[in-house]
Amino acid sequence: MRTTALDTWIDTIRDTFVALDVAAEPTHFTGTVHTRQFAHLMAADVTATSQTFRRTPRLTNLHPRELMQIGMVVAGEGQLIQDGRTCTLGPGDFALYESSRPFTWNLHPEWHLRVFTWPRAAVSLTESQSQELTARTVRSTSPVGQLLSPMLSSLLAADGEVSSGGAIGLAGGLADLAITAAQEECCQPEDPDxxxxxxxxxxxxxxxxxxxxxxxxxxxxxxxxxxxxxxxxxxxxxxxxxxxxxxxxxxxxxxxxxxxxxxxxxxxxxxxxxxxxxxxxxxxxxxxxxxxxxxxxxxxxxxx
The missing domain is CATH 1.10.10.60 (Homeodomain-like)
Structure with a gap:
């Protein structure tokens, strides 16, 4: 789907993902969304001009959805805020976030984001474990990032259909790898400040x-x-x-x-x-x- 109408875009984003407040300049606006399903994993390719997406406390209460998501920047720059942390992502970098708690995405200038979404029930993480892993940048140059980033990038471009059993295994395996990547980032020694x-x-x-x-x-x-x-x-x-x-x-x-x-x-x-x-x-x-x-x-x- 491609549109130059901001109202249509906002409706599309909410229908595809979760209820979000969307702030963007309505003039010269353009945006595209393409999705592909692998069993319980939805992969989405999103491009647009500069904007901010907010999942506010009000929206989490009014429109609850229990999802784990990964956002990977392909082009432009992204800033993800959740659970008291802010991380900045460049091309190839990705981070984990959850729809059950407030979050914000700032994306600019003209950007390209790939979003991978799992039902929260399909992911074996407690809420406290999840809160430790969200909004942590996994660099494309990190040891796990070098393996997982190209895999996520190629998922939407893969030719042909995956069998139902293969899709289930792929969805579960990618979730486990993504969690491992975030855990690796979380455990890295770093400047305490x-x-x-x-x-x-x-x-x-x-x-x-x-x-x-x-x-x-x-x-x-x-x-x-x-x-x-x-x-x-x-x-x-x-x-x-x-x-x-x-x-x-x-x-x-x-x-x-x-x-x-x-x-x-x-x-x-x-x-x-x-x-x-x-x-x-x-x-x-x-x-x-x-x-x-x-x-x-x-x-x-x-x-x-």
Whole structure:
């Protein structure tokens, strides 16, 4: 299925996978989905333009489905968030996630994702074991990744039909291999601060992507990453920063760049400040002056 209509795309994604909130730019949108069934394993090939998929707590309650899934990036970049972890995937990398708990996929720019879906009942993992394995990047260059990544890549392209017995064995074997790959990643010795560092980097990136949201705050960041607000404050404190100050700094810098951009010459300071989350021009002016040592209007005059 191929479509350029965002509404049709959202319905298709929900029908093919699970109920998700989908955020995408409706102009110049295009997306394709192709699926193939191997007994209780569904393999899907998905391509589209930049977008975000969210399985929110509300959707897990309203539309419960018990699935284990693996997302493997073929092209572009993916970011998967679940169970308090965030992992970033490049071409050939994959990660495990579950539909019974909230998760988020951020995919960009033009991306290609292969999704492999099993009924949760067919997978021999307890919920606590699963929560340890989700959102952990299995690199295509890792020992297990070098074996499994090409196998997953070729599954949809295989010619002919697999017998019913063969399909059942294939589905079960791939699930076991995928779990083994995630367990290997989970058990690798690593920098004890790496998880916190990755979370901090991804939170800062999230801030940069949502500067136009007037409600951007530590609470909203916590909600986006499925952690507590207290955790957000702890993560930023580990890097001698605060979430509020980081939001303000990024907003001020975005305003500074926009003020001197030639294309924005006709725009007022109020318009620019509002675009990046400053609802009060006087608050913006005081913060800008304190940071850059001169008022916004004077800075703009000096750099035209």
């Amino acid at each position: 790496a998880g916190v560092r990755d979370l901090y980097v991804n939170m800062v990136r999230y801030i940069g992507q949502h500067l136009d949201d007037p409600d951007l705050s530590p609470t909203n960041i916590a909600r986006a990453f499925f952690v507590s607000t207290r955790t957000v404050h702890r993560v930023f404190a580990r890097f001698d920063a605060t979430a509020a100050a980081t939001i303000r700094e990024h907003r001020l810098e975005a305003c500074r760049q926009a003020m001197v951009a030639p294309r924005n010459t006709p725009r007022s300071l109020t318009d620019i400040a509002t675009q990046f989350g400053f609802a009060d021009l006087s608050v913006f002016s005081r913060a800008f002056t304190a940071t850059y040592g001169t008022s916004p209007s004077r800075y703009r005059e000096q750099h035209r």
